[in-house]
Amino acid sequence: MRYPTPARWRVRLLGVHDGDTILVQVDRGDDDQSVWSIRLKDVFAPELSQTGGPECRAFVAKWLDAEADGTDWPFILETFRTTRSDVTVSTLGRLVGVVTAASGACLNADVQAFITTSGFPGGIGS
Helix, strand or coil: CCCCCCEEEEEEEEEEEECCEEEEEEECCCCCEEEEEEEECCCCCCCCCCCCHHHHHHHHHHHHHHHCCCCCCCEEEEECECCCCCCECEECCEEEEEEEECCCCEHHHHHHHHHHHHCCCCCCCC
16 A cells, blocks of 8 residues: 655644754644644754855745745645655654745755755765
8 A cells, every 4th residue: 555645734834943853833633732843854954063054054044934825824834655664754753744834935945945045065964
C-alpha cells in the first residue's frame, strides 16, 4: 500500500530556531492545533555557531514576517511520508517539510538561494 504524499497543513509561525528549523502551530481540524518542529526540506543552512548561521536565521524570520498575510493561518506546510509505509519523514525529532506563503513564495527555495548567493557554508547534511 502506498500512502499519500505530501500532506498539506495550514500553519502559523511560533518561532525560528535557525536557518533550516522553525516551530509552527498546525491546524489539523477539529480543534486540534498541534505544535511541530519543522526541518526545511532541501535547505542546508549553516549552524548558528558557523559563519552565516545568524544571518540565515534572520533571513528566515524576516521572510516569514514579510510573507505573513494577516490571517490566522498564513502559511501552508507540506509534510511527507516514506513511499512504502505510513512513517512520516523526520530527522532528529523534526518533521521534514516545505513552507509556502499565500503569495506562492516558497521559504525553502528562498532561504537556500540566500545561502548560496551569500556564499555561506552548508550546515549538517549539505
